[in-house]
Amino acid sequence: MYDEDLCEVFPGNSQMAHIMRRHDWTATPLGDPRGWPDALKIPLRMLLTSRFEMWLGWGGDLHFFYNDAYIPTLGIKHPRMLGRPFREVWSEVYDEVADQVDRVRAGEATWNKALLLLLERSGYPEETYHSFSYSPLHTADGDVGGLLCIVSEETERVISERRLETIRQLGAALVGATDRSAIHDAVRSTFATNRRDFPFASLQLAGDTAHSAPSSFEAAIARLSRGDGENGRIVALPADIDWPSGDWDRPPREAISIAIPGPGESAGQLVLGLSPYRSDDAGILDIARLIAAQISGALANVAALQSERLRADRMWTFSRDLMVMIDGEGVLRSVSPSWAQMLGHPLDQVVGHHFSAFVHPDDAGANDDALARARDDEQLTNYESRLLTADGGFRWIEWHSSTENGLIFAYGRDITQRRRAEEALNESQAQFRHLVQGVTDYAIYMLDLDGHVSSWNEGARRIKGYEPDEIIGEHFSRFYTEEDRANGEPQRTLETARTEGRFIAEGWRVRKNGQRFRASVVIDAIRDDAGVPIGFAKITRDITEREKAQRELEQAREVLFQSQKMEAIGQLTGGIAHDFNNLLMAVLSSLDLLRKRVPDDPLSKRLLDNAIEGAQRGATLTQRMLAFARRQDLKVDRVNLPQLLTGMSDLVQRSIGPEWPISTNFPLRLPFIRADANQLEMALLNLIVNARDATPGGGPILISASKEVLADDPATKLPAGNYVRLVVTDRGTGMNEETVRRAAEPFFTTKGVGKGTGLGLAMVHGMAQQIGGMFELLSRPGEGTSAVIWLPVAQDDTVSATAEPVAEPEPQIPRLKILAVDDDALVLINTAALLEDLGHDVIEADSAAEALETFRAHDDIDLIVTDQAMPNMTGSELIAAVDEIRPGTPIILASGYGEDVAARSSAIRLGKPFNQSQLAIAIARAVERDAATSA
Known part of the structure; x- marks a missing residue:
């Protein structure tokens, strides 16, 4: 079969559409594609015309279909796996998803976020991460015929984030490292958290001494790292060593060996085992270089600290900072001359006294805790406290300490002026920050003169979706739609604010996730004391819900208006139809009686038939009007x-x-x-x-x-x-x-x-x-x-309505005394005439109240024929009253409406307009029902 024959089944010009059209499907259990069910064809068309990475499986073996976007994920298995069973396509990971496949067959959809899968798409197992969903595909009879998978590969994102987190953790662990041992501890603790990228890590620093004979692992590491430079290289690991495997089920095959940069010669060597499921990972060397640079920086800090200690003695006498030595009890054993210069206390009145005697009372508790930590060999860094001066004041001192042989060595720098400036600035900034950050309904942020974001409040984060570190420094034009950017709207906005001092507008803006929202925007120009612009203050308010609510209110008003209009038209139509029915009742009944009395003249008979047909057409129109008013008589x-x-x-x-x-x-x-x-x-x-x-x-x-x-x-x-x-x-x-x-x-x-x-x-x-x-x-x-x-939909217990006979011979009924009731005089006269023509005695009543009085006065009334819609008392209310006076009286209820009137079950319904034959049949049914009830 040709491609053109299957364009409907496999639409589009994608690579996979052409491949599928050329594939011999008749050799598979799926058979000729032209006979495939719509439950397969419809999602298959969606798959082939979508740019999202998708595949679907159909049939008991889930025969495999996929689109162009999925080809990279399939790798070398493309295109031979087209149409193959899902279990065969991904045999290496099928057991991991088999339970999800079973759940989909039961009609349940599944979802996985960044699931680790070891796929053999390049000829070897490879570490991959995928976010995907399995959705059942239902056949026409409701069964599950297959599944649809929409997938997004996140391998690079997951691995990149994991490696960046390793760099961040190492940097945090190395902060404050004061000796080489602390650097070793930081490296060990950091790499213990990432045993997928680096199953093992070995750091050898220059000058490290071995305390025992090296193990086979350490000896092999030493051989691997010999002579490697600061750029590093990837080396093959000998197979005869039991290398640590980290979080994997097999040991690594390769490792990175890289020198730690240092002044002159290398400061050490780092060996990092690599994942056995990652191949040709060129970016891993860049990560290793960053790690080596971090360790190098920490070594430099340690070296600088040691140098400082050597210079401490020379600095003791001439330093303007405080230098002290405190024993384990907190007593000052030695202080530098700067103490007297800074605080005014003579040195002989300081040495031998407890350190707390010179601490501000409000800092006493924190000071005792700091001394306790220092005694426990904790190094205090940037610890601040207030020391009393001889004149009753105090100075802010920033302390750094170290402990050796039970003595605490510390130096403190006077930061009083800085603290006062910081407190003033912090107070001002706190007030402004609380004001701005406390606002969540408005995005409030600053722009520089070029339109780059320089501050970001909580409202901006909530409305636009960007975290501060994502957006600060970026141009504010990214919030505009593509159309507005192409039209130069952001530049005109800033120029208007710069020249006129303020810009106010409403328009469409774009959130981080690409969603558009309606925004009210105000941009004010910020100027210095000389009136020169230095930036802009921008306030954005999300008015999407407000406009949506307004539109919904307008729609609701329109719906209500239309509903009220149709209801009013229905009531009017029903009323007109009712009155018209009464007129037609008078016309038809008169014509019915007149037909018996006109001479046997063909012209007169034809004219009479025309008049009856016209009246019947009018009755049809009234039925349609009653149908619209929902008041017709339905069976x-x-x-x-x-x-x-x-x-x-x-x-x-x-x-x-x-x-x-x-x-x-x-x-x-x-x-x-x-x-x-x-x-x-x-x-x-x-x-x-x-x-x-x-x-x-x-x-x-x-x-x-x-x-x-x-x-x-x-x-x-x-x-x-x-x-x-x-x-x-x-x-x-x-x-x-x-x-x-x-x-x-x-x-x-x-x-x-x-x-x-x-x-x-x-x-x-x-x-x-x-x-x-x-x-x-x-x-x-x-x-x-x-x-x-x-x-x-009809329920099983729906009761079938009994259809009234269309035409029956007029029954032979004995002469009856009948009470005819109708508030319309024409209808009442003609109803009485029809009854009298049938041979009955008729008593007329033009209201239900009059009929009730007449019924009480005559106990020989055999039958009542009453209208339904009458003022003050309806026909159904009259029936209820008659039933209380004389139960079982035969009654005919005549009405053009089809509403469910509250009449008793013995009442016979007669639709208006009616002719003499229909009236006779209704009388016979009423009398027969009464006779059956009496028996």
Whole structure:
């Protein structure tokens, strides 16, 4: 098969897309790609068109697919591992991830952060770190058919951070080292924390003396390090030595040997074992050079300290710093002459006295602790205390000490002036820092004249995402979008602040993670006493949530307005339909009686039939209006949607013509829905006709359905539950937003005059809402329209409504005394006329109250025919009152509404408008039910 044949399965022009199109898939268990399921094809297309490093496995053996970004990770296994089982592709690490594969097969997604994997992608095991997720790929029947892995290799980041942390720890450990032994301890403790990069570390300093015969390890180290320079080199380790393996399961094969820089000849030699799972690691020599330089610096400090000790005696007499010798009890045994010069105490009044006698009372406790630490051989460095002067004042002294043979040797420098300046500066800075740092809702920071960041508060860190050490010194233009930078917006901003003193604006800015946010920005120029600009103060406030809240408020107002508008239209439409029903009731019943009385004249009969047909069309319009108002009488039942469409598809196709072929796309085992089958057929017919009218040149019409489960979400217009989403889609002209918004309003239509009533979509809208669903339109100009009906799934215990017979012969009923009740005089007169024409005696009442009085006064009333919607007392309330007076009285409740009235179960419902035949049938059913109840 050719590449072109498989472009749909393997899209794009990537290297892997071409390879996959040429691969012989028929030789694999997966077979011909054209027959693969969508559950494989869809993620495969995403994989091939993504720049993220991805692979997926499909089938029981998880046959391996990967994209171009994954090729470096696969290494020499590319491309022969394409289509191979996952266990074979990464056999060396499969056992480490097998449990995660099992979890994915069970439908659970997994996540790993910087997981160590020893991959053989270059022909040998290699230390790698990957962050990746396994996600299950579900087939159409819900089973897990495979897994998708999105991976990011972090090997270089993890190893670089680990090595930098080693350098940092070594630097911290070497700070304050005063002798060579401390340097050895610092090296040992530091490298003990990084046994992956350096399984062992050996430091030999010039002048170190061995106290015993060297071990085979030490002798081998000495041979390896002989003659290596300050640049260092990587040497092979002899295989006959049991080298320490660190954190690995095998010893290192190579080591770095590097000289410690020093004045003149080398100051020593450092040998570092290397990871057995890293090869061609050129950067490791740079790390070794930095480490050697740190050790060299520490050696220089130790040498300088020793030199200082040698010069101490000469400095004793002439030094302006205090020099003292204190015994283990804290008594001053010797002080330099500078004591008298600095503090004013005669030396003979100092020597032999306890040191604490000259310490400021507020520092007494800290001073005692410092002396105790010094006695324990702890060297005090930059320890500060206050010493009393002879005139009652005090001086700040910064002490450094060392202990030898139980005596404490210390020298102190007068830092009084510095401390006073620092205290004043610290107080000023603390006030400013507390003010600025305490603000977290605003990013407050300083810029130099060129726009580089020179300070950073907590609000700036929270809003923009940068730590101070990441951003200080960087140019502030990085906060702008690429478009603004290209347009020179940052430069204009600073120039405006420089020339006008202030810049104020709102715009889009970018956080460290690349996310954009809406910002309110103020930049003030900072000037010195001469008025010369020296920098800028910048304040940024994140107003994204404020603008989002404003937009959401406006959207909520629009939704509320539309909801109130539709509710008002619905109430108005329902009221109009009710009144119109009463008029049609009078017209139809009059015409029904008149038909029996007109002469047998063909013209008169035809005119009468036309009048009846016109009134019936009006009744159809009122039913659509009542459907929009959600007040029609529905026969709700469990409906098999595919079966319903099958039954009507031929008729509908013939009705609209072959230019608009109708196709369906339903999943297997689509659940039954809860709906009125007849009304749903009418709704679908309306939508199909609309789809035809939207594509005047012809085009396909697709009817599709899917099962949807909605969670309890305030943003969802439907309550939580199971629904079937029925969609009628065309490729017609489409609609703009305003037309979509108004499409379901009664009498709104985009068709020409006389071509539509504007009630079709209104009926669909009302029907869907009345059964607990929803109707929505999705459309754009030129892109066609999708009309969506959300239908509730029928429960197993749904009770099927019993359909009323369409036509039955008028039954033979004995003469009855019937009470007719209706607040509309025309309807009441015609109802009475229909009843009298059927041979019954009729008593009329124009209100429920009058009917109740009449019923109390006549105990021979056999039947009541009452309207539902009447002022002061409804028909259902009248039925309840009659039931208290004379239980079991047959009652017919006539109403054009489909609402669930609170009538007792024995009442017979009769829809308005009705004809004489329907009225006779209702009377027969009421009498038969009463007879059955009495029996």
